[in-house]
Amino acid sequence: MADQDERKADAGMTAAFPTLEEMQHWTSVMGRAQQMMLEHLSAQMSEAAAAAPAAPVAMPAIRWPGMEQFVDPxxxxxxxxxxxxxxxxxxxxxxxxxxxxxxxxxxxxxxxxxxxxxxxxxxxxxxxxxxxxxxxxxxxxxxxxxxxxxxxxxxxxxxxxxxxxxxxxxxxxxxxxxxxxxxxxTRGESLLKGLENMLRDMGKGQLTHTDADAFEVGRNIATTPGKVVKQTKLYQLIQYSPATDQVLEVPLVIFPPWINRFYILDLNPKKSFIRWAVEQGLTVFVVSWKSADESTVDVDVEDYVLAQVDAIDTIRKLLDVESVHTIGYCVAGTMLAATLALLAARGEAEKVASATFFTAQVDFAQAGDLNLFVGDEQMELLKQISADKGYLDGRYMAATFNLLRGRDLIWSYVVNNYLMGEEYPPFDLLHWNGDTTNLPAKWHQNYLTQFYRDNRLVQAGSITVDGTPINLAKVKTPTYVQAGREDHIAPPESVWKITHHFQGPLRFVLAGSGHIAGVVNPPEAGKYQYWTNEDRVDTLDDFIAGASETKGSWWPDWNRWIRSLNDDTALAIGARKPGEGDLKALEDAPGSYVRTR
The missing domain is CATH 1.20.1300 (3 helical TM bundles of succinate and fumarate reductases)
Structure with missing residues (x-):
């Protein structure tokens, strides 16, 4: 026993000469590893022969020749x-x-x-x-x-x-x-299990973060009761069943990002913003975007803006109301800003009672590390990847976002799952993160160039939607802006810039954590905090310097803000119940678009 303890103290690096049995065992381990790799190679060759979709191409290296001239010898x-x-x-x-x-x-x-x-x-x-x-x-x-x-x-x-x-x-x-x-x-079994994990990921062209079989949409995630009441080639409109006898007269429509599935806001009953909003007495609609395929080849920036307008008009007509509250998350928030500007230009601003932005950017001058991926070399690569089918494989975007936090989202999983051979833990948030969606290639190219690279959305008249030049400075809609203090996708200093462009009343809230956890933070969890500042200031630094900190979730603050605009109520009957108005139920929530791969 003492000898064993001494060997362990040397971190297992000193060992006796292996026995014949041990040599045979490790030879067997190496043989099994070789067999696994040969089987993987054979399967890949068979798939290639059958013209199977290729895995996403890796992001090219960024090169800067001549950097030596900037070095002081x-x-x-x-x-x-x-x-x-x-x-x-x-x-x-x-x-x-x-x-x-x-x-x-x-x-x-x-x-x-x-x-x-x-x-x-x-x-x-x-x-x-x-x-x-x-x-x-x-x-x-x-x-x-x-x-x-x-x-x-x-x-x-x-x-x-x-x-x-x-x-x-x-x-x-x-x-x-x-x-x-x-x-x-483990006598080499951990290495074999890790190799199995790695080869499986190589086969599907995507890094695995969680147990793929632990979650199923509609079974234990995205379970808030509701119905699909409308379907277009770009989206399904979901109306959720009321949870209260009376609801706010002005309904709410949520526009989630089409870069990911909408159920980030409906992970499970305890984390669901959608369920929580319904329980607060709101009539809630959510747009579930279609993952791009060959039918969306011609979809561009204005198509998503017009889809938002269409959803707003559909809800207004269904419930016979003058206006709706809106929420835009990430890229859908960027498009919501364009939607507000379009409605303002048309003289129809009253259709939107309020606009809430979850970690959304409109001014991309300080857009963070994602700006590194809009150079000519990267844009040419994107064209090549999506040229054949007209859409960008969602695995490519997933890899790009993982690169932004490579230590946490790539290398920690390489160690745990490939080298240590550990089992994947069940984690709903990581399941959603890996549930990728494809993007229309035309939209993606124009979004990166017009918004990220050229920052045209904040240039008056530079972008035209449906023949109408838009100008963010014309937007006077009451606005609630939420930013994440540690957001690496939409940095808070970038989100803050919306305050320089909109002209109406605006409330800015800086939430603890990042792009996801900063948004998905239910009150009962008692996590994080948020900062508010009632004074009108010019910079984010000034906002922080004079801000008051509140522990916990910012959701109740948003709810109070919504009700301060209009607290009139209506009975939750008739068209307030999905399928009982002029729009009949097409299928149960969460619908079929969210399941399409």
Missing amino acids: AKLAQAQADMWSQGMAVWQQMLSGTPAAAPAPDASKDKRFAAPEWAANPMFDMIRQSYLMISDRLLGGVEALEGIDEPARRKLRFATKSFVDAMAPSNFALTNPQVMQRAME
Whole structure:
């Protein structure tokens, strides 16, 4: 027993000469691994011969030739000398067997190296320290470059961080002590299970984050009762059953992003914004967008704007009301801004009683890292990928969003599921994240160029919808804007810019967390917080400086705001119940479009 404890203290790196039985076992493991890879290759070749859809093409590397001209030779020499000195210190510590010093407070938050084996074993401690030292030098070198503009620095910063994250020793079996220990404990079964996971993901062209069989739309997610009451080639309109005897007279229509499925707002009864809104006495409609296919080849930006107008008019006519409350989430919020501007230009602004924006951008001057993917090289690649069918495979967008948080959404799963061979946990949010939708290629190209690259939505008259030039400065609709403090897709400083363009009353709320958790934060969870500032200020920094913090969800604040605009009520009878008005029920919620793959 003492000998075993001593060997474990050396992190399992010292072992007796293997027996014949052990050699046979590990030979069998390697043989099974080879067989799995051969079977995968054979299946891929068969699919290719049958002209199966190819997996998304990887994002091309971003190259900046001639960067050497921006490097100060003296600073470079000093940096190399500092790194050499630090490297020698790390080596001396390892060779002397001196126990590793306690990590700095910031380093201890790095989940990749949180396991005690990284510090207990001198070899792995040397690997960890060397990696962190080199990473700091590489990332610091980007900031030290002189004579380059900020867009170029952002590109280089993103590329360097992506490279640094990818090359972490935790991502490789032979330099990760936990992987090595797990392999020994399971006699190689963990490596085989991980290989099986990896080959399966390669086959479907998408990284798996959660148990694919744990959730089913309509069974344990997207279960709020309702009916599909209208269907077009672009969307289904879902009306939800009232949960109260009386409802607000002005109904609510939610426009979710078509980059993802609508049920992010209806994950389960405890997390569902849709169910919660119904329980607050709102008549709720949701647009479920169709995943693009060959029938949507000609769909462009204005088609989504006109679809929103169509949904608004449909609800007004069905319930015989003058106006509706609207919510636009992410890209659907961007289009909602265009919809409001179109209605204003037509003299029909009264059709919308209020507009709420969930993490939506209208001014893309500070749109964050997604702006790095709209260069000529990337745009040409997108054209090639979607040229044959006229739509962009949703797996490509999923990979792009994963890249924005590669350490959390890519490499942690590579380690856990490929190297450690762990089972996928059931997690509804990650199930939704992997439930991709295809995008119309024409719309996607124009959205990236007109909005992200050229920022035309904030240029008066630059964009025309249905023959009408639009101008955001004409929008006077009461507006509620929610931004996520840690949002990496729609940065809060970018979302804030909507306050510079709309002219009507506006309430801005900064919520804790990011693009998803900052929105999907039910009151009963008691999580996060939000900030408000009743003063009209010019910048987000000024807003934060004078803001008041409130613990928990911002949903009740939004509900109070909605009711402050108009608290008139109506009985939940007749057309307020799905299928009992002029629009008959076509099928039960969540409908068929959300199930289409």
